[in-house]
Amino acid sequence: MILTFIVFILGSGALVVGGRFIAGQQRGNASEVVYKGDPRDPRNLPLGDGRLSEGPRKNYVWPCRVPFGGGGAFRDGPWIKGDGTWDATIKPHVEGDVAWDNYRYAIKIDGDKRKLVGNGLPDHHTGKFPIDRNDPAFQYDRNPNSIREGEISFDLPLDPKFADKPSCVPMGTIGVMKSGVALFNALDGEGRDAVAHEIQDKCNGHPERDGHYHYHNLSQCIAEKRGKGHSELMGYALDGFGIYGFFGEHGEELTNADLDECHGHTHEIMWDGKLVTMYHYHATREYPYTVGCFKGTPVRVPRGPGGGPPPGGRPPWFPMFGF
DSSP states (O other): OOBOSOEEETTTTEEEETTEEEETOSTTOOOOOOOOSOTTOTTSEEOOTTOBOSSOOTTOBOBSOOSOOOOSOSSOOTTBOSSSEEOTTSOOOBOOOBOOTTOOEEEEEETTEEEEEEOSOOSSOBOOSSOOTTSGGGGTOOOOOOOOOOOEEEEEESSOOEEEEEEOBOSSEEEEETTSOEEEOSBOTTSSBHHHHSOOBTTSEEEOTTOOEEESSOOTTSOOOOTTSSOOEEEEETTSOEEEOSBOTTSOBOOGGGSOTTSEEEEEEEETTEEEEEEEEEOOSSTTOSOSSEEEOOOOOOSSTTTSSOSOOOOTTOOSBOO
């Protein structure tokens, strides 16, 4: 039987989470997690489990909180291969095709601020949540949450600057994408690789326990017309810096190796209609997918999309033991 409560193993630098042993997950532990797979091959992606840090570190997420509150998928599917990799091409998505006609999102410039205002709903269709018992995803992830409106209101710096030093990312909103949807970090409610373990819909999104729909990686439903060059702006991190897609200056697909410890770099980009040389983040196919730490100074996250409890959440009838 698999105990679902969390047990720390003191002094071992390890954590048992939901019955799973994840090496190096006690924050501050310096042990290395073996990194396998091909960062560009969706059939053989590196699994991010255990890649948590206590400071800025390449290939890792620096979370502001450890331990975690639980939630998320309760069973691994066959796409988690057991060798430190996972296959995104055989992972199911939550079924359904729900439209959100009351979607609202606007970006306004006011002085030296960029105002992001919306209701947290996407400009695209979503899957049906809660996950239906007849949905194949239900045998792995029983997300009981319904998608609800939630205020998005952030005043970001129009001209973001580096902070004196990088900072951690919260378990909640770390940015807002141009679809009007909150972006969360790469971790699920148990501190695992959320993109690999949790079942999202075909647009890479799902709701947390307060009903706030969010992504953990770049949504394939965000339109991009980049041609053969650099990716377009996909959204904004909460420190004001832009989040761009998978492709770099010469149209090459980027990996962690091309980016710094916070998942960004500096070169000439289009910014507010002008070519400027500035820092920006990128999305990648591999963990940590987007922002691993903040390079600038993030604005405060109110209670709202991502401002509340961790992603996921178990229904009241969720079993105390695994199947």
